[in-house]
Amino acid sequence: KAGVTQTPRYLIKTRGQQVTLSCSPISGHRSVSWYQQTPGQGLQFLFEYFSETQRNKGNFPGRFSGRQFSNSRSEMNVSTLELGDSALYLCASSPRAGRAEAFFGQGTRLTVV
């Protein structure tokens, strides 16, 4: 089985721009979660989608949004980028929502300049 695929791997954006990151989960997995990882804050939960519905949301501003498509692929969008949004964004897929091991992609490294 192919693993979790995130695109792009690297991205450089300017403050004020917006960005869209993509995540293709493992085939058959219906739950996709997004995390932001920074050296200072560690790994922080952004949101989780299951069957195209957002199940849970972390403590991030409304500039961070996401969605999930019928094929379980997910996208997250960050609008009006700030320097502090520079981070490694990780996507994880699980076969089901809730208590299940999550398998992570390689991440998208976003740098905001």
Place this chain on the structure above:
Amino acid sequence: SQELEQSPQSLIVQEGKNLTINCTSSKTLYGLYWYKQKYGEGLIFLMMLQKGGEEKSHEKITAKLDEKKQQSSLHITASQPSHAGIYLCGADTNSGYALNFGKGTSLLVTP
């Protein structure tokens, strides 16, 4: 405050030595997950523990869950350079919601 505390923050051990990493939760644990991460890359799933007293092993890595103490430990026996990386514990503390993570333990294994 951080729900999951990992200790130590970093560790340097000589190849062949044993080591233990701890993860303590301030909330009730419904599940505990261990991951390994190479710098700048994704997380590799190691083990999932769900029941108090549960212990799992994979190759030279053993993880235990002490539900009463809300604590888990990861033990590596006869460490090798390939064990180097960042070890993260993730916990299901909200009964079915997404994982919260500790800040990680950085492990370096020297020859």
